[in-house]
Amino acid sequence: MGLIMIAVATSTVLLVAMLAESGERQTRRIQRDIGLNVIILPPGTDIDEYWMTGVATGSMQADVMDRLVDQDVANRLVPMLKQSIEINGHQAMLVGLEDEWYRRNRTMPDVFTTQVPLGSVVLGSAIARSLGAGQGDVVQVLGESMSVDRVLASTGTREDVAVHVTLADAQQLLDQASTLNEIQAIECHCAPGETDPLGRLRTALDPIIPGVTIIRREAAANARLQQRHQAERVLAVTSPLALLLCAGLVAALATMNMRERRVEIGLLHAVGRSGGFIGMLLLGRWIPIGLLGAVLGWVLAMACATFISPGLLPNGGQMAIPVSTFTFVLVLAPAGAISASAVPVAFALRRDPAEVLRSI
Amino acid sequence: MPMIQIQSVSRRFQRGNQVVDALIDCSMEVEQGECVVVRGPSGSGKTTLLMAVGGLLRPTSGSVIVEGRPIWEGSEASRAAYRSNTVGFVFQDPHLLPWLNARDNIAIAVQGRASMEEIDQCLEGLGLGDRAGHLPGELSTGERRRVALARAVVNKPAVLLADEPMSHLDQESAASVLQILSSWCIEGGTVVMVNHGEQLPPCKHRFVDLLGGRLHDQEMVEGRAEAT
Secondary structure (H helix, E strand, O other): OHHHHHHHHHHHHHHHHHHHHHHHHHHHHHHHHHOOOEEEEOOOOOHHHHHHHOOOOOOEEOOHHHHHOOOOOEEEEEEEEEEEEEEOOEEEEEEEEOOOEOHHHOOOOOOOOOOOOOOEEEEOHHHHHHHOOOOOOEEEEOOEEEEEEEEOOOOOOHHHHEEEEEHHHHHHHOOOOOEEOEEEEEEOOOOOOOOOHHHHHHHHHOOOOOOOEEEEOHHHHHHHHHHHHHHHHHHHHHHHHHHHHHHHHHHHHHHHHHHHHHHHHHHHHHOOOOHHHHHHHHHHOHHHHHHHHHHHHHHHHHHHHHHHHHHHOOOOOOOOOOHHHHHHHHHHHHHHHHHHHHHHHHHHHHOOHHHHHHOO | OOOEEEEEEEEEEEEOOEEEEEEEEEEEEEOOOOEEEEEOOOOOOHHHHHHHHOOOOOOOEEEEEEOOEEOOOOOHHHHHHHHHHOEEEEOOOOOOOOOOOHHHHHHOOOOOOOOHHHHHHHHHHOOOHHHOOOOHHHOOHHHHHHHHHHHHHOOOOOEEEEEOOOOOOOHHHHHHHHHHHHHHHHOOOEEEEEOOOOOOOOOOEEEEEEEOOEEEEEEEEOOOOOOO
């Protein structure tokens, strides 16, 4: 019975962990698809022209990134140099971009940027079609021969006419060393009920780049916000429920132990076994039971996950148990079982053996 | 110096609003090698007295001194050592663990001094040589009682406390148990037993009567038969 209880508790913890993990993964995927939602433009940028052409007229020194990386309102900063160009008579947007700058120079895998090898180009679908170019072909960009690394799928945005190169290549092609004209980022601190998110961004960024122009892509930012809060709400409901269930199971286990082990504890105590010996003997038994329960719980959780995944994650998402969580549960299950037993053992050991035996 | 000194021992139980004085200011002494039979009606405090002497139930007041040591004044560890080394207890209910066979039920009381061979010898001596591997559920009431007795004597304690060791036993089994207790006494062990049955130990013994938690008449009776 104890084994079943441990298995149920373990599977509950694992299911919630899987739910959290897959929800987080799903959220990340959706947010990646939503894209970066903050655009930082050089001071004095003509916004109307920017919206018309997609290119900011002013420029910023690249070393502004060193100062921007330490603020807390925008993260995953992508420095860019963009310029309208013509390739073989076709209008295109040259986009030079660098890897994401993560806050406080932490290293994280890039999520939002298009990875481009140095000396190569990544073409948007429309311009690739216009040029008749595909992967491995060579195209002339501002007089330089560059090989096509790959062609992006159609997005239905200006990205379809983009010619992506590294920031260094763009600066060289445009002869604008150490220059940027746009930084894209993801908004941080998505507190629910925020009334003036743009004002908050401006307050934080203006001291770093005086007169900076900031665009908050409202739809993308709000969608990201809602997705994040929805994921958090699911966890806010399931986590306490799971904890409550586990606590209930541990309490039931403790009560069961109390009843089952009373005669053993009372007797061992009565024949002169020390409290430490009795504790070790009884609690030690729960280590293999806890480990076995953890493994059974894992099997149960996997079975449940397979069953409920299609309903919870309709976009083909899979619920998986992170290795760290399983390791944690392997430790937690015996520890929980021991804790559940420790209470009745300690309680019984505090009483005179006669009282324990008399109450049987 | 007496083996056991019980000095003004009282024990009060409280259940809800109800207060029961199981023992009231009880004092007595038991010499080494003496066999004391505690008598009295049900609820007179016999078991409580035995438990207090056995280090199993703390008196509300008073002192129990065994081999010169006040057992309730030390630590729980010293009391555990006392229960293990000095005293053997035969409970009214044998309290055998149902998942352990007779030999293992005795072994739980052994703390390094008695080997498995000695346990088997002990079982042999109690006529249970062929029942060592049997679970309690496979033993008769008398056999279970004798296994409990073997568990109490396996460490060769100086004091043997037996709480109605003949209850629910047929005449033959009861006589066998009494014979074992008498032999123990004759060999120098001290025995305090609760018994309100008809059968009495064949060795020289002393009666102590408990009535309403108070000790009364104490009467010395010569054994009717010499233990073998």
